[in-house]
Structure formats: structure tokens, C-alpha cells
Amino acid sequence: xxxxxxxxxxxxxxxxxxxxxxxxxxxxxxxxxxxxxxxxxxxxxxxxxxxxxxxxxxxxxxxxxxxxxxxxxxxxxxxxxxxxxxxxxxxxxxxxxxxxxxxxxxxxxxxxxxxxxxxxxxxxxxxxxxxxxxxxxxxxxxxxxxxxxxxxxxxxxxxxxxxxxxxxxxxxxxxxxxxxxxxxxxxxxxxxxxxxxxxxxxxxxxxxxxxxxxxxxxxxxxxxxxxxxxxxxxxxxxxxxxxxxxxxxxxxxxxxxxxxxxxxxxxxxxxxxxxxxxxxxxxxxxxxxxxxxxxxxxxxxxxx
Amino acid sequence: xxxxxxxxxxxxxxxxxxxxxxxxxxxxxxxxxxxxxxxxxxxxxxxxxxxxxxxxxxxxxxxxxxxxxxxxxxxxxxxxxxxxxxxxxxxxxxxxxxxxxxxxxxxxxxxxxxxxxxxxxxxxxxxxxxxxxxxxxxxxxxxxxxxxxxxxxxxxxxxxxxxxxxxxxxxxxxxxxxxxxxxxxxxxxxxxxxxxxxxxxxxxxxxxxxxxxxxxxxxxxxxxxxxxxxxxxxxxxxxxxxxxxxxxxxxxxxxxxxxxxxxxxxxxxxxxxxxxxxxxxxxxxxxxxxxxxxxxxxxxxxxxxxxxxxxxxxxxxxxxxxxxxxxxxxxxxxxxxxxxxxxxxxxxxxxxxxxxxxxxxxxxxxxxxxxxxxxxxxxxxxxxxxxxxxxxxxxxxxxxxxxxxxxxxxxxxxxxxxxxxxxxxxxxxxxxxxxxxxxxxxxxxxxxxxxxxxxxxxxxxxxxxxxxxxxxxxxxxxxxxxxxxxxxxxxxxxxxxxxxxxxxxxxxxxxxxxxxxxxxxxxxxxxxxxxxxxxxxxxxxxxxxxxxxxxxxxxxxxxxxxxxxxxxxxxxxxxxxxxxxxxxxxxxxxxxxxxx
Numbered sequence: 001x002x003x004x005x006x007x008x009x010x011x012x013x014x015x016x017x018x019x020x021x022x023x024x025x026x027x028x029x030x031x032x033x034x035x036x037x038x039x040x041x042x043x044x045x046x047x048x049x050x051x052x053x054x055x056x057x058x059x060x061x062x063x064x065x066x067x068x069x070x071x072x073x074x075x076x077x078x079x080x081x082x083x084x085x086x087x088x089x090x091x092x093x094x095x096x097x098x099x100x101x102x103x104x105x106x107x108x109x110x111x112x113x114x115x116x117x118x119x120x121x122x123x124x125x126x127x128x129x130x131x132x133x134x135x136x137x138x139x140x141x142x143x144x145x146x147x148x149x150x151x152x153x154x155x156x157x158x159x160x161x162x163x164x165x166x167x168x169x170x171x172x173x174x175x176x177x178x179x180x181x182x183x184x185x186x187x188x189x190x191x192x193x194x195x196x197x198x199x200x201x202x203x204x205x206x207x208x209x210x211x212x213x214x215x216x217x218x219x220x221x222x223x224x225x226x227x228x229x230x231x232x233x234x235x236x237x238x239x240x241x242x243x244x245x246x247x248x249x250x251x252x253x254x255x256x257x258x259x260x261x262x263x264x265x266x267x268x269x270x271x272x273x274x275x276x277x278x279x280x281x282x283x284x285x286x287x288x289x290x291x292x293x294x295x296x297x298x299x300x301x302x303x304x
Numbered sequence: 305x306x307x308x309x310x311x312x313x314x315x316x317x318x319x320x321x322x323x324x325x326x327x328x329x330x331x332x333x334x335x336x337x338x339x340x341x342x343x344x345x346x347x348x349x350x351x352x353x354x355x356x357x358x359x360x361x362x363x364x365x366x367x368x369x370x371x372x373x374x375x376x377x378x379x380x381x382x383x384x385x386x387x388x389x390x391x392x393x394x395x396x397x398x399x400x401x402x403x404x405x406x407x408x409x410x411x412x413x414x415x416x417x418x419x420x421x422x423x424x425x426x427x428x429x430x431x432x433x434x435x436x437x438x439x440x441x442x443x444x445x446x447x448x449x450x451x452x453x454x455x456x457x458x459x460x461x462x463x464x465x466x467x468x469x470x471x472x473x474x475x476x477x478x479x480x481x482x483x484x485x486x487x488x489x490x491x492x493x494x495x496x497x498x499x500x501x502x503x504x505x506x507x508x509x510x511x512x513x514x515x516x517x518x519x520x521x522x523x524x525x526x527x528x529x530x531x532x533x534x535x536x537x538x539x540x541x542x543x544x545x546x547x548x549x550x551x552x553x554x555x556x557x558x559x560x561x562x563x564x565x566x567x568x569x570x571x572x573x574x575x576x577x578x579x580x581x582x583x584x585x586x587x588x589x590x591x592x593x594x595x596x597x598x599x600x601x602x603x604x605x606x607x608x609x610x611x612x613x614x615x616x617x618x619x620x621x622x623x624x625x626x627x628x629x630x631x632x633x634x635x636x637x638x639x640x641x642x643x644x645x646x647x648x649x650x651x652x653x654x655x656x657x658x659x660x661x662x663x664x665x666x667x668x669x670x671x672x673x674x675x676x677x678x679x680x681x682x683x684x685x686x687x688x689x690x691x692x693x694x695x696x697x698x699x700x701x702x703x704x705x706x707x708x709x710x711x712x713x714x715x716x717x718x719x720x721x722x723x724x725x726x727x728x729x730x731x732x733x734x735x736x737x738x739x740x741x742x743x744x745x746x747x748x749x750x751x752x753x754x755x756x757x758x759x760x761x762x763x764x765x766x767x768x769x770x771x772x773x774x775x776x777x778x779x780x781x782x783x784x785x786x787x788x789x790x791x792x793x794x795x796x797x798x799x800x801x802x803x804x805x806x807x808x809x810x811x812x813x814x815x816x817x818x819x820x821x822x823x824x825x826x827x828x829x830x831x832x833x834x835x836x837x838x839x840x841x842x843x844x845x846x847x848x849x850x851x852x853x854x855x856x857x858x859x860x861x862x863x864x865x866x867x868x869x870x871x872x873x874x875x876x877x878x879x880x881x882x883x884x885x886x887x888x889x890x891x892x893x894x895x896x897x898x899x900x
Contacts, residue, residue: 103338103339106337106338195338195339197338197339197341199339199341223338226337226338226339226342229337231335233333234332234333235332235333235334235335236332236333236334236335237335237336237337237340237343238334238335238336238337238340239337239338239339239340240336240337240338241338241339242340244340245334245340246340246343246344247332248343254346257346258342258343258346260346261342261343261345261346262342264345265341265342265345
């Protein structure tokens with residue numbers, strides 16, 4: 001049932017990631033399909049050439065170049081000064097837009113919990129690999145935001161931030177994206193974790209990411225009861241975010257119609273992402289986070 | 305299918321109210337969901353929320369409507385009409401009263417009843433048994449339950465109504481006492497004209513008749529009295545409208561009396577007129593009604609109404625004077641007690657003699673008690689009082705014993721017979737049996753002042769007439785015993801000329817009950833006597849059909865002309881269906897709640 005709109009504050013706090021799972025994440029890294037420019041040296045090859053160890057190209061010597069990079073072998077053959085170019089290994093800017101609207105409280109575990117665990121796992125991978133990791137909570141209200149972190153030592157800051165997120169407010173993906181891009185200038189990897197239940201639509205928000213030319217990975221999280229509602233009879237269905245209601249008589253035919261509407265909606269999301277080069281992964285709350293990260297995100301090309 | 309309480313069908317108006325309540329009823333539960341986006345995109349789901357769609361899809365509402373229909377139908381007491389008498393044994397009871405000859409139902413009520421009974425017999429299922437009981441003056445089991453249809457049909461064909469009232473209640477009770485198997489029932493055909501019918505389980509009455517238009521002769525007598533002879537005719541109007549009825553009495557084809565009687569509804573008129581000739585008189589009503597059988601009657605004034613008489617005893621002047629005055633055939637007196645000479649006399653008067661055992665015959669015994677009669681004398685009793693006497697007995701007709709005083713009488717101890725005059729001791733005792741018909745007066749005429757009263761000649765005349773008089777007067781349906789007088793058999797000839805031999809049993813001719821009114825003739829070795837059979841009782845002419853509330857209805861559209869049908873009640877099945885539907889709805893509703 002999708003009826004659990006709020007998390008139970010009395011419930012014991014579950015650690016987002018257990019140590020055994022963290023150990024498995026140590027060997028993984030985030031994969032960026034684009035070569036991107038980082039700010040600091042990292043473990044990732046950058047479009048910038050510089051002081052890396054991997055040879056990239058030659059170019060003519062210019063005034064001011066470091067003499068140490070002059071390739072004397074070429075000079076001896078061509079009698080002209082060339083300097084060697086190396087690919088510089090830079091860090092990756094990994095950003096999360098995490099939906100914390102009230103609808104994310106549905107499911108068992110809740111969709112928000114699954115999103116937080118995924119963000120924690122992926123963020124951990126990024127921090128271990130010296131990437132910059134930032135999180136923007138997404139809701140109609142001005143949600144909290146975690147500035148970019150770097151380095152393994154900031155893992156606890158990330159986990160603490162994620163642990164403090166609670167479902168609240170309405171979904172407004174576009175507003176969240178605007179807030180996110182207002183604070184992030186660098187292009188990098190954007191991971192959106194949401195159920196996409198935005199009454200204003202998800203399209204403009206995702207197109208904004210494409211406009212900023214960031215690699216976007218959409219993880220679409222749904223609860224089982226949203227995929228297959230277990231309701232029957234005469235009901236007044238109340239939207240937990242907007243408070244709007246619709247009166248329905250749920251019987252077998254109504255459930256079949258719901259399934260058709262659901263499939264059409266999900267197919268629309270898939271087509272949209274495919275058309276605009278957005279990586280898309282749909283999952284439900286019944287799938288363990290370990291399986292998602294170690295299997296499905298690896299197959300999806302996000303981690304490797 | 306028919307309804308006993310069709311007004312209950314107004315209860316079906318509850319169905320629109322049920323639907324209205326269903327539409328108005330707010331019973332949706334709030335259910336929080338992550339989003340209503342997908343539900344809103346599901347058009348059929350929204351369509352399902354439309355009232356009409358909800359009605360279509362609501363199995364519960366449908367069950368409620370069905371339950372209401374079943375319940376209302378059960379309250380309307382539905383039933384289906386079946387031909388025949390259903391399953392199980394069936395006992396057919398036919399009323400053989402005179403009123404069943406009424407012709408308001410063609411051809412007669414009885415013929416219609418018999419036809420319907422035959423139709424039931426024809427529709428008997430294999431293995432189903434039927435019996436036949438007739439409601440004549442005495443209920444009679446004609447055919448015990450049998451599967452033999454031919455026997456039943458033959459018995460039905462032989463039936464004819466009596467000129468008397470039938471004991472329908474007795475016949476129905478007799479039938480009800482018969483053990484019937486499961487599904488067995490009793491079907492009684494009657495007009496219910498005489499009193500209520502017993503409401504017994506498994507008894508269905510078929511009430512026949514539609515009119516009460518009948519005027520009939522309920523009494524016709526021709527009597528002699530000391531002043532001569534006169535006739536009495538009583539005519540009764542059984543209908544509910546006034547009638548003006550011409551009455552004509554004829555003797556040998558000649559009219560002796562004619563009158564027009566005005567009869568208000570339910571009234572009767574009695575006319576008495578003198579007659580001079582002896583013989584057969586016929587009274588007729590010139591009236592058209594539904595029962596012509598009681599529109600004529602016959603009476604006989606015998607030319608020699610009293611038999612020949614032999615007085616055996618010391619002699620009594622009072623008795624001799626009376627015998628001289630009465631119309632006896634001949635009278636003789638003797639002191640010798642010689643029974644061998646008594647056969648040639650109709651009545652032997654034994655006056656204060658000891659005759660010993662008396663042979664079969666008719667006797668007037670005065671202060672003597674033969675040893676072979678069931679009565680004994682226990683000495684004398686002085687000045688006994690007369691307390692009561694049976695005025696309805698023919699011996700005491702017109703006899704007034706008030707003021708009669710008796711000095712001394714035998715103290716009779718009867719062991720049979722009947723006491724006609726009672727008081728301190730029996731003072732007139734009558735007996736019939738063993739070929740003897742006797743009338744015993746336990747006191748000598750000299751020991752009382754009876755000869756000084758008018759009652760004396762009347763008592764002697766009535767006594768002689770009862771003992772061995774001329775024409776006998778009997779009601780239809782009654783049995784009659786007549787002393788054989790030494791004969792071994794007699795022949796009874798009915799009014800239509802059919803004869804029947806009757807053997808003498810223990811010195812008596814035991815005549816079968818006369819079915820029809822009229823003049824019968826009894827011929828034996830001792831001569832011929834006429835027997836006038838009258839209509840059984842005055843109420844026999846009542847033809848007004850009884851209430852039909854317990855009647856077995858005819859099939860719809862067939863009216864009274866239709867075959868007998870039976871109703872099979874359906875309301876228990878409808879009630880059962882309603883309960884089943886309500887249970888089903890409850891189970892379904894409970895399961896839905898559980899699903900939620």
C-alpha cells in the first residue's frame with residue numbers, strides 16, 4: 001500500500017550502508033562517458049593536458065613552456081622544438097538531485113530510503129575515487145543542499161547529510177534543478193533519484209540538465225504498490241502531496257486500466273530519456289540496494 | 305403463478321428506494337496514495353466512479369435487489385396451479401345431499417362433482433392411490449385407497465344423491481382419520497349448504513353451486529283423526545327473494561286442493577285441508593327453481609289404516625268401544641290363549657293374561673309381560689306419576705297425557721326396547737326385535753282414568769298403526785324393520801318399479817335405507833304394504849352454497865367449468881431464496897471488507 005506517507009520517527013535508525021557493502025564498493029569507480037574537465041588532480045583522465053603520466057600528444061614549443069617537457073628526440077630529427085603533452089588525471093564532479101517529497105515515503109522500505117542508500121553508495125564510490133560529490137534535496141520547499149565534498153574523509157559528512165533527509169513537501173523537479181545548476185558551474189555527472197511524480201511534469205527538469213550538458217543518470221524509484229495497487233472497492237484516493245482526491249470504484253477492470261496507464265507512463269519516460277541521451281534505470285523498493293549497485297548500475301554503466 | 309396477497313407486491317417499490325439510497329449513500333473510504341496521476345489517466349477507472357457504472361458493477365446492490373424481490377414475492381404468497389390432486393394418496397369425498405341435485409351448475413352439482421372426481425382419477429400418477437368416501441345420511445367408505453382406476457370409476461358411476469342431507473362433516477372426518485402418506489390429501493366436493501365444514505389439515509373443499517333459488521315441499525301428510533281425515537302441506541322458500549308459488553294437490557288425477565302461497569325469503573307456509581277420499585295424494589309446486597326434486601311429494605291415506613285386531617283377555621269395555629270406533633279391518637275377542645290362531649290377525653292385544661312365550665308378531669300388551677321379551681315386572685307400584693313422554697314418537701303423536709292418573713301399575717325393568725312414557729316407573733314401553741313388535745302398557749285400563757281422556761283413542765290408534773298399520777311413513781336414508789309375520793322373504797318395489805328381494809332375518813324384514821323419496825311397496829306372504837319415503841329432513845332443500853374460502857380454486861380463466869386444480873404454495877421457496885441471497889451478500893460484503 002502506498003499509504004505510509006511519513007516515515008515513522010520512532011523507528012530505529014537503520015545505517016544507510018553496512019561495512020561489508022562499503023568494502024565491496026571500494027573496488028568500484030564511477031564511469032563517465034564524457035571526458036570532463038576537473039578542478040584538481042584526480043584518478044580520472046581529463047580533457048586537460050598537463051602533468052599526467054600518460055602521453056597524449058606533441059605540440060610546438062611556445063614561450064614559457066617548461067623545458068622539461070621538450071621532446072629532444074623530435075628536436076634532433078626535425079630540428080624544431082616540440083614539447084610532449086600528457087593527459088592530466090582530474091577529479092569528477094558527481095551531483096545528486098534527490099527527491100525528498102512526501103510521495104517518496106511510500107514503499108517498504110520507503111522510496112526515500114532506497115534513494116538515500118543509492119546516493120550513499122554512489123557517493124561513497126565517488127569520494128573514494130577522489131571525485132567531488134554534492135547533493136541537492138529536491139522538493140517544492142527549499143531543501144537542504146550539500147556542497148561538493150572530496151576525499152574519503154568526507155564520507156561521514158555525506159552519510160550524515162543523507163541520514164537527515166526526511167520526506168516533506170511537494171515534488172518540484174524543475175525548481176530543484178534550477179537550484180542545483182545555480183550552484184554548480186562545472187559539468188559532470190548528475191544522478192537524479194526520484195519517483196517523477198511531479199504534477200508539473202518531469203520533462204522540463206531533465207531538459208534543463210541536458211541544456212547544461214551534464215551527463216545525466218536518472219534512477220526512477222517506484223514502490224511496489226504503485227506498480228500494482230492492492231486496493232479494491234469504493235475509494236477516495238487522496239494525493240499525499242497535493243491533497244487532491246479522486247473517487248474511484250476499484251475493481252478488476254479498473255485495475256487493468258490503471259496498469260495500462262502505468263505502462264504508458266513508464267514507456268513515455270523511457271522514450272524521453274532515450275531521445276535526450278539520459279541514462280535511465282527504473283527500480284522498485286523491493287530490489288536490494290546491493291543488487292542495484294553491484295549488478296544493475298554496473299550493467300547500466302554508471303559504475304565500473 | 306398466482307398471488308394470494310397481491311397487495312404485497314407494492315413492496316417492490318422498495319427497489320427504487322434501495323437504488324436511491326445506494327446512490328446517496330456516502331461510503332467511500334479515504335485512501336492516501338503517492339499520486340493520483342496514474343488514476344487520473346485511467347479513464348475507465350473514472351468511468352467506474354460514475355453512478356450508473358457503479359450500479360452496473362455493484363454485485364451487492366444486485367443481490368440486495370434480488371433479495372428484495374424474493375422477499376416481496378414471498379409475502380405475496382405465490383402459488384402455482386396444478387391439474388389433478390398432486391402427489392401422495394388422495395381421498396375423494398362426495399356430498400350426496402339432495403341439494404347436490406341442484407341445477408345451477410350444469411348438468412347438476414353432483415354430476416359436476418363426479419366429473420371432476422373422475423378427472424382426478426384419470427390424472428392419478430403411476431403408483432398414486434385414491435379412495436372414495438360418500439357423504440350420504442351416513443358417511444360410507446365406498447373404495448379404500450387403491451391404484452385401480454377402473455374400480456374407482458365404476459364406484460363413482462354408481463353414485464346418486466339421496467333425498468336427504470348428507471353428513472359431509474362426518475365423511476371428511478372419516479377421511480381424515482384414514483392414514484395418508486406423505487403428500488396425501490383429501491378433496492371434498494360439496495355445496496356446503498348446511499353448516500360449516502371442518503377445517504382439517506390436508507383437506508381441500510370444492511364448493512359447488514352459485515344460487516339459492518329453491519322452494520320446496522318439506523312436509524306432506526295425510527292423516528286420520530277422530531273427526532275425519534286431513535292433509536298437511538308445508539312449503540318453504542329457501543331462497544333470498546320472495547316467491548309466489550302455486551300449490552296443487554291431486555288425488556287420482558283430480559285436484560283436491562289448490563292455493564297460491566306467498567313466501568318471503570326464508571319463510572315457510574303450512575296449509576291444512578280436509579280430505580275425504582283415501583288413497584294416494586300428490587302435491588306439486590308450479591315453480592321454476594334449481595332443485596325440482598322437492599317440488600312434489602306424495603302422501604297416502606290408507607282406506608283401512610289399522611290392522612285386524614284380536615283381543616285376548618277377560619274383556620274391557622273401554623277397549624272394545626275404542627276398537628269399534630277405530631278403522632280397523634276387523635276385531636275379535638277371546639279368552640283362550642291359543643297362539644296358533646293369532647297369525648291371521650295383524651295385531652294381538654293381550655289384556656291381563658299370561659300367554660307364555662309369544663311367537664313373532666305384533667302385540668299390544670296390557671299389564672302382562674311375556675317371558676321372551678327383554679323386560680321384567682318387579683311387582684306393583686301404586687299411583688305412579690307420568691313425568692314425560694316422547695311427543696315425536698309416532699305412537700304418541702297428538703297424545704296429551706297431562707292429568708292422567710294411575711292407581712296401580714307393574715314396575716317394569718326394561719332390558720332393551722325404549723321407554724315412551726316415563727315417570728316414577730316406565731308406563732309405556734316399545735320393543736322391536738326377534739320378529740316381535742310389542743307395545744306394553746303396564747297398568748290395566750280400569751286402574752287408571754286414561755280411558756276418560758282424549759288421549760286414549762289416539763294412543764290406541766297410533767299404537768295399532770305403529771304395530772301393524774297400513775302405510776308406513778319413513779324418511780329417506782332411514783332403515784326400516786318390519787316383522788316378517790311368518791314370511792321368509794319380501795319384495796321391495798321402488799317408485800320407479802325396480803324390485804329388490806329382502807330375506808327375513810330373525811323374523812324381521814330389514815329393509816335397506818330408501819335413497820329416493822316416494823312410495824315403495826313391500827309384498828310378502830302376509831300381503832302388501834305401502835311405504836312412503838319422505839325427504840330426509842326439512843333442511844335438505846337448502847341449496848345456498850357455503851363460503852368458498854377453503855375451496856379449491858379452478859384454473860385461471862376456466863371458471864367453474866374448469867377441471868379441479870390444486871395450488872402448490874411457492875412462498876417458502878421464495879423466502880428460502882431471499883435468505884440465501886442475503887447470506888451470499890453478507891459473505892461477499894464480509895470478504896470485500898477483509899480484502900480492504
